[in-house]
Amino acid sequence: MSLLSLRTAPPEVPEAPPPxxxxxxxxGFRPFYLGAALFAVLAMPLWIALYLGQVTSTLAVPPLLWHAHEMLFGFAIAVIVGFLLTAGKAWTGLATPRGAFLGALALLWAAARVAAVVGPYPVYALLDLVLLPLVAAVLVDLLVLAHNRRNLPLAGILVLLSLANGAFHLAVLGTISIAPLVALHAGLALIVMIECVIAGRVIPAFTMSATPGLKLAARPALERATLSITALALALWVFAPSATAWGWVSGAALALAAALHLARQWQWQPAQTRTRPILWILHAAYAWIAVGFGLLALAQIGRIGASAGVHALAVGATGGLIIGMITRTARGHTGRPLKASKAEVLAYMLVMAAAALRVLGPLAMPQWLPQLLVCAALAWCAAFAIYIVVYAPWLIRTRRDGKDG
Incomplete structure (x- = not known):
């Protein structure tokens, strides 16, 4: 070997250590996505059995409050935490909780879910109140260290969710004089705001990346107006009494928010995704936000009950966005192609069917409410059971490409 070749030979790059x-x-997505799916499958049958009087309640709170609280602060929050602890690494380039710390966070979440069923209320409340502030602190620390101010509002929403959760428990204990349902509505409103922010970033980006030649022009004025009116409308819904003068004001704000979300989604050209299930599920789920706001607007002026709007946001929008995101992000972070299998497409359709049965069914056929609830619950459970069967083996094993994460 010549001296020249020795001088120009590239240095050897050491191989990355195995994960x-x-x-x-x-x-974060691994334990929290899996835990959320398991909880979705187990909690819904218990709620239906309680609702139909088939089992005697041993819950720490009345069954309706347990169901509403656990779907928000149990199921949805698990997915949000898993997503943020995963996205936080991509946003900042810094390490997020893993190993024993991540395991402790997941066990804390699971312990609160068990305590709600078998434990005394103070134990349940204490366990339930710890997770969100911890995750908010972790996220703030990462974002501040990385000078990532863009995502700090998401950490702020986690703090507000912690406060809403605390208000719920204090209301149940009688420490503060508000209805526990108001605190739960506040929790749902904050979760919807997270969905609106994240969806506005990922849905158009995913749509463009999957559609060659498609360019979606950003419209900052529409984005600002949509998010601002949404926040105002949700705040009025939570705090303004329905069927009053303030109810008409909040109804008008909700109707305007519905129209803005329709305009926002129209700019994303959802028809372009009809042959890509891993994309159309996100568009279909997002469409339930406009439906939910429209139904809540009618509820605020006394035309219908609030349940339809609440479940449009909770089942259609939140459930649909969750099944769409926990499949897409888990595929990406386990080194698999971003293409839904037939089983996953069936799961998407089942969640959308559950939303239609739970929201539209009772409006059209109120006399069939118990049967509709059972059918919606079966569709919901089947969807997340499919997720467990397909994804659990991937979530408990090393990435397909051998990389860390």
Whole structure:
């Protein structure tokens, strides 16, 4: 070998060490997505059995409040935490909780879900109140260290969710004089705001990346107006009594928010995604936000009950966006192609069917409410059971490409 070749030969790059630790605890989406799916399958049948009087309640709170609280602060929050602890690494380039710390967070979440069923209320409340502030602190620390101010509002919403959760527990205990349902409505409103922010970033980006030649022009004025009116409308819905003068004001704001979300989604050209299930589920779920706001507007002026609007946001929008995101992000972060299998497409359709049965069914056929609830619950459970069957083996194993994460 000549001296010249020695001088110009590229330096050897050491191989990256193999991933360390149990795969399930390498990144936040793994334990929290799996836990959320398991909880979705187990909690819904219990709620239906309680609603139909088939089992005697041993819950720490009345069954209706347990169902509403756990779907928000149990199921949805698990997915949000898993998503943020995963996205936080991509946003900042810094390590997010893993190993024992991540395992402790997941066990804390699971312990609160169990305590709600078998434990005394103070234990349940204490366990339930710890997780969100911890995750908010972790996220703020990462974002501040990385000078990532753009995502700090999401950490702020986590803090507000912690306050709403605290208000719920204090209301149940009688410490503060508000209805527990108001605190739960506040929790749903904050979750919807998170969905509106994240969806506005990822849905058009995903749509463009999957559609060659498609360019979606950003419209900052529409984005600002949509998010601002949405926040105002949700705040009025939570705090303004329905069927009053303030109810008409909040109804008008909700109707305007519905129209803005329709305009916003129209700019994303949802028809372009009809042959890509992993994309159309996100568009279909997002469409339920406009439906939910429209139904809540009618409820605020006394035309219908609030349940339809609440479940449009909770089942259609939140459930649909969750099944769409926990499949897409889990595929990406386990080294698999971003293409839904037939099983996943069936899961998407089942969640959308559950939303239609729960929201539209009772409006059209109120006399069939118990049967509609059972059918909606079966569709919901089947969807997340499919997720468990397909994804659990991936979530507990090393990435397909051998990388960490």
């Amino acid at each position: 360390a630790g149990w795969p399930l605890l390498r990144l």
